[in-house]
Amino acid sequence: xxxxxxxxxxxxxxxxxxxxxxxxxxxxxxxxxxxxxxxxxxxxxxxxxxxxxxxxxxxxxxxxxxxxxxxxxxxxxxxxxxxxxxxxxxxxxxxxxxxxxxxxxxxxxxxxxxxxxxxxxxxxxxxxxxxxxxxxxxxxxxxxxxxxxxxxxxxxxxxxxxxxxxxxxxxxxxxxxxxxxxxxxxxxxxxxxxxxxxxxxxxxxxxxxxxxxxxxxxxxxxxxxxxxxxxxxxxxxxxxxxxxxxxxxxxxxxxxxxxxxxxxxxxxxxxxxxxxxxxxxxxxxxxxxxxxxxxxxxxxxxxxxxxxxxxxxxxxxxxxxxxxxxxxxxxxxxxxxxxxxxxxxxxxxxxxxxxxxxxxxxxxxxxxxxxxxxxxxxxxxxxxxxxxxxxxxxxxxxxxxxxxxxxxxxxxxxxxxxxxxxxxxxxxxxxxxxxxxxxxxxxxxxxxxxxxxxxxxxxxxxxxxxxxxxxxxx
Amino acid sequence: xxxxxxxxxxxxxxxxxxxxxxxxxxxxxxxxxxxxxxxxxxxxxxxxxxxxxxxxxxxxxxxxxxxxxxxxxxxxxxxxxxxxxxxxxxxxxxxxxxxxxxxxxxxxxxxxxxxxxxxxxxxxxxxxxxxxxxxxxxxxxxxxxxxxxxxxxxxxxxxxxxxxxxxxxxxxxxxxxxxxxxxxxxxxxxxxxxxxxxxxxxxxxxxxxxxxxxxxxxxxxxxxxxxxxxxxxxxxxxxxxxxxxxxxxxxxxxxxxxxxxxxxxxxxxxxxxxxxxxxxxxxxxxxxxxxxxxxxxxxxxxxxxxxxxxxxxxxx
Numbered sequence: 001x002x003x004x005x006x007x008x009x010x011x012x013x014x015x016x017x018x019x020x021x022x023x024x025x026x027x028x029x030x031x032x033x034x035x036x037x038x039x040x041x042x043x044x045x046x047x048x049x050x051x052x053x054x055x056x057x058x059x060x061x062x063x064x065x066x067x068x069x070x071x072x073x074x075x076x077x078x079x080x081x082x083x084x085x086x087x088x089x090x091x092x093x094x095x096x097x098x099x100x101x102x103x104x105x106x107x108x109x110x111x112x113x114x115x116x117x118x119x120x121x122x123x124x125x126x127x128x129x130x131x132x133x134x135x136x137x138x139x140x141x142x143x144x145x146x147x148x149x150x151x152x153x154x155x156x157x158x159x160x161x162x163x164x165x166x167x168x169x170x171x172x173x174x175x176x177x178x179x180x181x182x183x184x185x186x187x188x189x190x191x192x193x194x195x196x197x198x199x200x201x202x203x204x205x206x207x208x209x210x211x212x213x214x215x216x217x218x219x220x221x222x223x224x225x226x227x228x229x230x231x232x233x234x235x236x237x238x239x240x241x242x243x244x245x246x247x248x249x250x251x252x253x254x255x256x257x258x259x260x261x262x263x264x265x266x267x268x269x270x271x272x273x274x275x276x277x278x279x280x281x282x283x284x285x286x287x288x289x290x291x292x293x294x295x296x297x298x299x300x301x302x303x304x305x306x307x308x309x310x311x312x313x314x315x316x317x318x319x320x321x322x323x324x325x326x327x328x329x330x331x332x333x334x335x336x337x338x339x340x341x342x343x344x345x346x347x348x349x350x351x352x353x354x355x356x357x358x359x360x361x362x363x364x365x366x367x368x369x370x371x372x373x374x375x376x377x378x379x380x381x382x383x384x385x386x387x388x389x390x391x392x393x394x395x396x397x398x399x400x401x402x403x404x405x406x407x408x409x410x411x412x413x414x415x416x417x418x419x420x421x422x423x424x425x426x427x428x429x430x431x432x433x434x435x436x437x438x439x440x441x442x443x444x445x446x447x448x449x450x451x452x453x454x455x456x457x458x459x460x461x462x463x464x465x466x467x468x469x470x471x472x473x474x
Numbered sequence: 475x476x477x478x479x480x481x482x483x484x485x486x487x488x489x490x491x492x493x494x495x496x497x498x499x500x501x502x503x504x505x506x507x508x509x510x511x512x513x514x515x516x517x518x519x520x521x522x523x524x525x526x527x528x529x530x531x532x533x534x535x536x537x538x539x540x541x542x543x544x545x546x547x548x549x550x551x552x553x554x555x556x557x558x559x560x561x562x563x564x565x566x567x568x569x570x571x572x573x574x575x576x577x578x579x580x581x582x583x584x585x586x587x588x589x590x591x592x593x594x595x596x597x598x599x600x601x602x603x604x605x606x607x608x609x610x611x612x613x614x615x616x617x618x619x620x621x622x623x624x625x626x627x628x629x630x631x632x633x634x635x636x637x638x639x640x641x642x643x644x645x646x647x648x649x650x651x652x653x654x655x656x657x658x659x660x661x662x663x664x665x666x667x668x669x670x671x672x673x674x675x676x677x678x679x680x681x682x683x684x685x686x687x688x689x690x691x692x693x694x695x696x697x698x699x700x701x702x703x704x705x706x707x708x709x710x711x712x713x714x715x716x717x718x719x720x721x722x723x724x725x726x727x728x729x730x731x732x733x734x735x736x737x738x739x740x741x742x743x744x745x746x747x748x749x750x751x752x753x754x755x756x757x758x759x760x761x762x763x764x765x766x767x768x769x770x771x772x773x774x775x776x777x778x779x780x781x782x783x784x785x786x787x788x789x790x
Contacts, residue, residue, distance in 0.1 A: 051579075052571070052586045227571045236574035246575050250790055251476050262477045264631060264787040265735055 008152045008412040009424050010075065021078040021472055022415075024189050029073070029415070029422060037417040040072045040182050047181065053174055055230050055460060068171060069465035072182060075414045075427060075447040082193075082471045085156060085431070086441045088341030089146050091331060093433050096163060096318045098334035100140035104130045104314065114329045119322055124371070127279065127314035129286060133303050136209040137436065140312040143202070143274075144433040145169075145445075148341070150412040157344045157409065159428065161319040161327070164311060165276050168466075169432045170234035172446045173198060173241075175468040191473040193443035198432065199241035202274075205436035209308050210271045219268060220244045221261065223252070223275040225293045230461075235276050249277070254297030259307045272308045273298075279313045321370040321404045322348060344409060350401035358405040359396070362389050367396065367405045380456060382408050411456055414467065416449055426450045428458050429469065444469035475631050477788030479576050482569040483632050484639035484789065486577075486585075487623070489566030491643040493559045494616035496549055497609045499523040499651075502681045504606050506674070507542065518671070520545050522678050525654045529555060542602040550608075551597040559612055563589050566619075578626040581619070588615040631734055635787070637727045642780045645720035646773060648707060651682055653769040659704045661761060676703055683707060683715040704765065705757045717772060718752040724779075725749035739786035744779045748772075 011022040018026035045067060048054075054065040077085075102108050103120055110117045120126050145166025147159040176195050180187060203220065210218045224235035226248050239246035251261050252270065260267035275282065281291040286299035301307050317323060325346040331339045347354035349367075358367065362381050369377040379392040396403055413424035431445030447467040448458035458464040499522075506519030520540050524530055529548075532555060537544040552558040567589045570577055592612070600608050620640070627633050652659065658672045659679075676698045680686040685706060692710060693702050711718045728742035760768045783789075 049590060050583050050587055052574075052582065227568055232571070233574075236571070240575040245476055245479075247476065248478065251478050262788050262790065264475050264477055264480045264635075 007410040007424075007426065008150060010150070010412050010427075011415045011424075021076045021081075025074070025076065025186070028186065028189075034421065037072055037422070041070070041417055044070045044072055044178050044182060047178055048174070051174070053170070053233055055233065068460045069451060069463075070175060070178065071416050071425075071449055071451075071465050071467045072179070073415050073417055073422065074179060074186075074468045074470045075429075075449075076190075076470045076472060077444065079472055079474045082443060084340065085148065086443075088156075088158075088339070089431060089433055089441055090439050091335060091337065091340050092146065092158065092161070092327070093141070093144050093435055093439060095331040095334045096144070096161060096327070097138070097140055097435060099330045100312075100315060100318055101134070101138050102334070103317065104140075105132065105134075109330070109333050112333070114333050115323070115326050119326075120317065123317055123320060123322065125314070125316035125320045127317075129299065129303075130312070130314040135312050136211060136213075136308055139209055139435050141315045141318060142205055142209060142310040142312075142435050144435065145430045146433060148429045148431070149344075149409055150427075150429070151410050152412075156341055158327070158341050159344060160321075160324070162430070163315045163319040164278070166430070166432070167231040167234055167276075168430060168446045168448075169198060169442075170237040171466050172432065172442070172444070172469070173237075175446075175466060179468040190470065193471040193473050195442050195444060198442050199238065201434050201440045201442070202238065203242045203244075205434040205440065206272045206274055206308075206310060208437035209310065211305050211308055212271070215271070218271045220272045220274065221247045221252075221270050223247055223249070223273050223277060225249075225277050225281070229276075231276065238274070249281075249291075249293045249295050252295040252298070254295060254301050257301050257304045257306050259295065259298060259301050270307060272310060274310050279316060282309070282313060321368060322350065322401075324404070344406045347405040349396065349403040349405060354405075355396075355400045358403075359393065362393060364408060365405050366408055367392065367403050370402050370404060380408065383455070408456070411450075411458075414447070414449065416451070416465075416467075418451070418453075423453070425453070426456050426458070427467070443471035475576070476790075478790035479573050480631065480635045480787050481784065481789035482573040483576065483636045484642075484783075486566050486569035486573070487636040487639035488643040489562040489569065490585075490616050490619045491640050492557060492647070493562035493566065494613055495643070495647040496527060496557060496559050496562065497612040497616070498684065499526050499682050500546070500549055501606065501609045501613070502678050503545070504542075504602070504609070505681070506678065507602070517541075518674070519678075522675065523549070526651045526682060527557065528650055528654075529557060542605070546600060546602075546605055547597060550600070560592065563592055563612075573632075576632050578622070580626045581622045584615070584618045584622040588619070591615075629730075631731065634727050634731045634734065638724060638780075638783055641720040641724050641727075642776060644715060645717055645724075645776050648683055648715050648717055648720070649769050649773050649776065651679060652704070652707060653766065653773070655679060656766045656769060659700045659765060661701045673698065676700070679703065679707070685713060685715060688713060701757060704760070708760065709752060709755060709757060711753070718749075721745065721749035721752050739782075741779060741782035741786045744775075744782055748775055748779065 011018055011026060013019055048067050048070060054067055099109065109115055110120060141163040143166060145162040147162060148156050149159050150156050172195055206220050207218045221244055222235055222239040224232060224246055236246055245261060247261055253260055253262065259270045261270055277293050280288040281293040283294045283296060283298040284291045285296045302309050325348055328339045328343055347358050349355045349358055358365065365381050367379040411426040411428060414427045415422050416425035427447050427449045429445055429447050432442050434440040447469040449465050449467055450456055450458045451463060451465050503519040503523035517540055520542065524533055524540065524545060527549060533548050537548065548555050550559045567585050570582060570585045574582065623636060655675055658675045677686065680689055680703065689706055692706055696702055706713055707716050709718050710716050711722050713719055724745045728745040732738045732742050
């Protein structure tokens with residue numbers, strides 16, 4: 001694997017010439033005066049702030065609602081690159097759903113010895129309450145955000161599968177709207193695949209997994225923890241763009257096995273819940289008894305087949321970082337095919353040999369918490385100080401099974417607007433996948449960019465920004 | 475519509491109405507403080523604003539002295555005073571955020587940009603000299619809020635609940651301002667000297683309810699008179715802040731709600747009854763009952779109505 005310093009530049013080749021998908025954009029950029037992008041960047045910020053497109057930062061006293069920095073230079077993916085990526089994603093999400101159905105039923109993959117049983121059965125993300133239950137169309141994870149990174153011309157890796165409640169899709173949509181306002185001329189010279197159909201696709205997906213698909217009208221709701229949640233804007237945005245109610249747990253109740261929402265008049269029965277709260281908070285009677293966010297009795301109504309919860313409870317096992325290393329086996333086991341997209345090689349610190357290797361190489365690798373997310377609780381060896389490494393070593397030795405490690409990837413870089421002009425910055429990509437009556441993948445997705453020079457951390461909670469992502473049509 | 479959505483729309487409007495009312499009270503006080511020849515000691519104007527705001531007790535617990543700086547902090551910027559303009563704008567916005575799906579983009583932008591610009595201001599920079607301009611900003615934003623709401627929102631149940639919130643708050647505000655100064659509005663007070671404290675307070679009450687000019691039109695050739703001022707602010711439906719006007723609006727809204735839902739709940743009858751009562755009443759009867767008693771009774775009924783409405787429509 002390449003050194004992080006010799007990264008793949010998505011716009012320019014080794015000779016400094018624009019690669020084919022970027023040819024027009026590179027010329028357009030070169031023709032613009034120096035302060036052009038700064039002005040456009042400020043315009044974009046004004047738009048985002050006025051619309052209230054913010055996310056919340058936990059633990060920060062002031063300014064708890066923040067803007068995610070938006071980079072006005074698009075990231076471009078060619079049609080042929082996208083065909084390969086989407087085929088790989090399609091294969092992967094089907095396999096993960098088949099895996100979920102299997103481990104909550106016959107557990108063939110465990111019997112076949114392809115995954116150690118303990119890794120599933122002892123896993124916190126495995127919900128025994130789901131055993132034997134089959135959700136509509138056998139779909140468990142309806143909404144998936146597959147995190148990808150690129151390391152060379154033809155090498156993409158899947159970093160994470162995000163099968164619980166992936167966020168960021170509202171940024172994908174708003175970034176495109178903003179780009180069309182800022183640079184209408186670019187959309188005349190580039191045939192960019194549309195993303196605006198996402199809310200409609202989401203609605204079709206949710207309707208297709210309703211308990212009784214023959215009903216002429218399905219009542220869908222988006223369940224949010226409330227206005228203080230970091231992704232609240234997105235919850236409201238999605239409910240609004242589908243034209244459905246945005247509810248909190250206290251707006252719902254269960255009566256005689258059915259779920260209803262409290263309205264100003266008669267209670268209204270709910271068919272599908274797109275929930276944006278974690279499993280543990282769904283139902284205080286079945287899961288965390290202290291949850292104020294959930295709906296008492298919801299899980300029983302779900303198991304009785306009277307309401308569909310998307311994503312299903314217990315899908316977290318499919319994106320558990322300890323299971324991640326087995327996803328290539330999972331794909332082969334359920335599809336009989338070789339994986340189209342590769343995993344990043346991963347050391348499982350619960351294994352003795354792996355742990356020894358990790359401890360010997362902390363300076364060069366990335367260590368992540370098995371259940372962590374958002375860039376918290378991780379160590380990036382090459383950029384960490386000696387002290388940080390020493391401290392992390394202690395934590396790792398006390399509880400090794402809580403960690404996995406991966407080599408430091410040379411993430412590809414895209415042209416990004418920075419103080420000194422335009423410079424390459426490292427990026428990843430999260431395409432959004434919907435699984436219901438069919439698999440729908442929105443072309444492109446959300447590109448996250450590490451705005452600090454040399455940084456590999458793209459998480460918005462750690463100062464990362466976003467870019468509009470263009471998939472060119474042939 | 476979710477009961478919680480109805481509640482949020484009701485409170486969103488209430489808080490914006492309240493922000494504007496508080497800002498107008500301070501405007502009146504600023505004006506009084508500037509006119510040095512009004513013959514009053516400086517504190518009078520600030521006292522007027524504080525007593526009308528109804529949070530005298532809270533203020534005295536937190537501040538030793540009543541002056542422009544302390545009152546501005548308390549009524550405009552304080553996080554501790556639940557009715558400070560800051561808290562009203564924040565709570566109004568939180569309620570709007572909770573129903574992002576139920577309000578228009580125009581309305582949300584009016585609310586959101588107001589909050590952004592308000593929080594961009596450093597409280598220390600708002601000196602007594604700059605206060606009037608700052609209050610004018612708040613006042614205009616409250617008008618923008620209501621304009622955006624009236625111009626863009628669908629005339630469905632959401633609109634009806636927003637109107638109830640708006641006018642319950644307005645009626646409460648008018649009744650409280652009258653009640654804190656009811657003795658200056660008793661009819662035997664009509665023979666008072668120019669430049670007296672009462673005369674200043676009449677004028678301040680009218681200004682606090684943006685009725686100083688319209689009073690002249692409602693009572694041509696009439697000098698300021700306690701009887702007329704009381705009648706204007708209680709019984710004249712053409713005065714948009716009078717109790718009668720507020721309930722006129724709410725009775726219409728109640729009728730709209732009954733039609734929209736095809737059923738009539740107890741709160742709707744309450745609104746109609748209070749409205750009818752105000753339409754039929756004469757000022758003489760109110761004085762006979764006792765102005766203070768009448769106003770206390772009204773404030774109680776207004777609260778009961780708001781409570782019954784929240785029960786009838788499952789406000790969360």
